[in-house]
Amino acid sequence: MLCDRQLTALRNRFKREAHSLLQEEEDEEESGGELGEMGREEQKDTPLPRINRHSVFWILASVCVTYCVDFVYVVLHSDDVKRRWLSVGVALLAVCLCLSAFCVVYLEWFRGVRRYEEEYPAVVPLTVAAFTAASFSVNVALWPVWKLLTPLVLSTQCMGLVMLLTLLG
The missing domain is CATH 1.20.5 (Single alpha-helices involved in coiled-coils or other helix-helix interfaces)
Known part of the structure; x- marks a missing residue:
């Protein structure tokens, strides 16, 4: 000492x-x-350029994972998927997307509010909570299918979707 x-x-x-x-x-x-x-x-x-190595990597990784694990077919048709947990997760993702659309489309585009977290301080924590609960629910729903790979598959899908949305908007 x-x-x-x-x-x-x-x-x-x-x-x-x-x-x-x-x-x-x-x-x-x-x-x-x-x-x-x-x-x-x-x-x-x-602003940073929309198309960069980082976003291209995540989009390609998401496409590869979707193809390799046959994501869409498994989610729609597999008997191993726990449908109640998946329904809860999809509903919470819909809540998360609605809150995000409220912030981006309504507040920023129509009302011109740049700092919506100051005007509506509860929106960001609610969105984060909805997304966290949704990711937990979808992980539980798909765990019987991919076991330990489930969080990796879902996080890759999530990052690919986020990067694709950044390219679009």
């Missing part, structure tokens, strides 16, 4: 370094003024 003298020296060193960093920021703000802040805002607002 460090003794009291070493702790005091370490604390003083961090105070000096923090003070010098704060002083440098103040000097930059004084010299750059509004131009420096505008450059930062423009850099934050610059």
Whole structure:
């Protein structure tokens, strides 16, 4: 362990370094003024390209997983699927999609609200809770089919769908 003298020296060193960093920021703000802040805002607002390696990878992985595990046929026709859990999961996914559509389509596009989480603070936690419960339910429903691969299959499907939606909108 460090003794009291070493702790005091370490604390003083961090105070000096923090003070010098704060002083440098103040000097930059004084010299750059509004131009420096505008450059930062423009850099934050610059959109990333929609098509990139990351999104292409997840979309292709989702397509491959769908084909390899025969996802659609298994979900629709397999006797091993627990239908009640699947119904609950699909209903919760519908709730999640409705809440997301409310935020994006109605609030952002029609009303022009950019920070909907400030105006409607309960929407984001409700959407996250609905999605978490839906993913749990669908995992339970499909567990008899793919066992330990179920979370991997479903998370790949989810990421592929998210990346596809980002490309579209």
